[in-house]
Amino acid sequence: MSSDAQRQDSEQTHLGTAMLIVVVFACGFALMALEMLGARLLSPDFGSSIYVWGSVISIFLLALSVGYWVGGWASVWRADGRVLAVPILLAAGGFALIPLIVKHVNGCVFDLDIEDRWGALLSATILFLLPSLLLGMVSPYSVRLATREVGRAGASAGLLYSISTLGSFLGCILTSFYFVLWLNVSTILWCMSAVLVAAAVVSYLLPRASKREKGVRIKH
């Protein structure tokens, strides 16, 4: 391989990593914004008892647990930014839908007349499980995209998880401290949906892996 091609390849890698940083940051941000608003979406029908918070947090953790696993396997099947754009775009759709269906969903669950705790958990499952599962796929998938050498896999994972969690931190604090003061809950969710659409576009435009790298098969 000529040194020119090598340089071009390394530039592509840097650009790709920078773009992945933007994607995982945005997804981490949106995820925690949704989690912070979760209790607000449930409290009109299920109150602000501790089990409402408990339901929201446990559903998010369950969703992430499944999402990480699915995202990891998807990256084995095909490592391509265009594939990563799909769950992000679907999550964006979910975010946009929540404000439109929340009253109906809560109303239907409320009418089931099950115990308050289980009602809150059921509503949280219907509203939050899928969008947070889809966003959970992003981090492990991005780690695969950022990894060119097995020896540096830990560094890619560390960097991307750090950025994603930093996004979550900001999404959490900005939503709970400021956004709910300035905006309607539905407006915040629609803004987050727009952020996710942008992240999906960035992910779609990620530079393809070079021929050289495609030749390297990482054994799983």
Place this chain on the structure above:
Amino acid sequence: MPMRHAIALLPLAAVIVAAVVWTAPGRAEVLVETESLYHHIIVEADGSVRRLLFRRRGVDHSESAVDLSAPVRPQMRYTELMFSGLLFCEDPKDILVLGLGGGILSRMFAHYHPQANVVTVELDRKVFEVAKKHFGFEQTERCQVVLRDGRVYIKRALSKSEPRFDLILLDAYRGGFIPYHLTTKEFFDECKQLLKPGGVVVSNMRTDFETYDYQRRTMDSVFETCNAFSGGGNTVVCGLPVKTKVSTTDLTRRARALQARHEFEFDLLGVVNARRRGPDYERRGPIFTDDYAPANILRRR
């Protein structure tokens, strides 16, 4: 030098002041300090007066007070103001109280209306236990406590044909603020639907909080008539689903009749005198809805 002498006397002065404060009569004694799922609960005893405080952000918010030797005598101004509801609904048969605290409101209303059903909804089981143990609160057949979120209770009641209430008293505070889902237009709509014809929703607000203007506008958007009574840093608003204009002369007449009938241990005429004439809030501006309710973020002004 006189200045240096004065400084030398400072520690002595401090000791004297401390000793005076320490031994001063009426210093409250802390009976209970405990954590529950929702509150940092403190119970103080000052002679026969018990006071319930919720500590939040380092501030102890006085939530309720009862004099055990005179259990139906209000110790806080807002407790008296809550009786303004009777001026618009003289003979309530079913009364709903959100927020038990030391139980003084529930106890007083049950005492003066022995034929009425008083249902009190309290979120925090520990508050209920404290009310029983330290405030002499007792459940009776006609004065029952339900441990549940207030809004969920109201929604559940609405989905059934009864109970309906003549008087709904809103006093659910959590250390200086009201949980946001108990401040919204949708919530007041649900309260209104739960009223029997001629019923009144009576809401206790802190006048010195940023939320005050929002709360007033929100109630205005739901009720045809709002009457406000202020004192002691609180404003109690009576929301009526019907449009009526009552003169203060009328209210005075009603208060006299009620006072003569019940012989309250406080002056109901004083409540009428606390009536707000004009609006003391900005009438135009946003209201609280389920979609927008930063009620626990807005600060003391």
